[in-house]
Amino acid sequence: MCVRLKIIRASLVLASLLVNGIAHAATANIAVAANFAAPVKEIAQAFESESGHHLTISAGSTGKLFSQIQNGAPFDVFLAADTKTPGKAEEAGLSVPETRFTYAIGKLVLWSPDPGLVEDEASVLETDRFERIAMANPKVAPYGLATEQVIKKLDLVDTLSEKWVFGQSIGQTYQFIASGNAPLGFVALSQVFNRGKIQSGSAWIVPENMYTPLAQDVQLLKHGQNNAAATAFIAFLKSPTALAIIESFGYGLPER
Structure with missing residues (x-):
């Protein structure tokens, strides 16, 4: 009889723990810049496994995500591709004060699925070996703005002016190149880099x-x-x- 009572009590305790665990589990909506879409999936898996919480992830350009947040989109966390846009969110009273910090330092890469097109340098940009080149829209995507700065430093603004194909996010820009709509272009290193190396094609970091x-x-x-x-x-x-995980995708880590 005593053994049976102990089993019943143990079952009740276990059931109580399970119910409490379910009751305390929550779901958060995460808005994430397109360049960080792959890393955040891995991070989310580790987080959900460890915490029991759940995440719903929406990826897009930083500018468009911010516009959605301004218009009442029910996002709980905003991972931007810059520092300027989160600053705007703070000024607009859309974020919780003193919760903002730098989570990663992004890097830009000129990438092509063609293993022989980019020879670890920018020289290909001065040739006639391509008719189109992709970049993210600098008005809404920080990686597009970075690309614009690089092209100016290389003094290639006029040379490339008729060849650009613009993606509305760095994710769309990557798709333009991966699908062959543009043979090369500037993307986030994290999109083509993992576990210490470029995953395919040719690239200039x-x-x-x-x-x-x-x-x-x-x-x-x-x-x-x-x-x-x-x-x-x-x-x-x-x-x-x-x-x-962040570092494995080629990002730099901020100083703490």
Whole structure:
């Protein structure tokens, strides 16, 4: 009889723990810049496994995501591709004060799926070996603005002016190149780099002194200030697990 009572009590305790775990689990909506879409998926898997919380991820250009946030989109956390846009969110009262920090330093790369087109330098840009070249729209995508700066430093503005194909995000820009609509273009290093190497094709990693540093900030939005999953995810981005994933995709890590 005593054994049976112990089993029943143990079952009740386990059931209580499971119910409490489910009750405390939450779901957060994450707005993430397109360049960070791949890393955030890996980070989300680790976070969900460790915390029991759930994340819904929406990727796009930083400018368009910010516009959606301004218009009431129910995002809880905003991972931008720059520092300027999160600053605007703070000024507009859309984010929780003192939650903003730099989570990664992005890098720009000239990339082609063709293994022989880009020879680890910018010289291909001065040739007639291509008719189109892709870049992100500099008005809405920080990586597009960085590309614009590089082209000016290379003194190739006039040379390339008729060849540009513009993506509305760095994600769309990558698709233009990967699909063959443009044989090469400027994308985020994270889109073609993983575990220490370029995954395919040929590439020139643009020296970081050729463009304004691509520091990328994250912040907790007002919509997520009482969301346990959102606040836990913000904290998790500083964990050794998250930092290792970020670095594996070619990003620089901010000083803490």
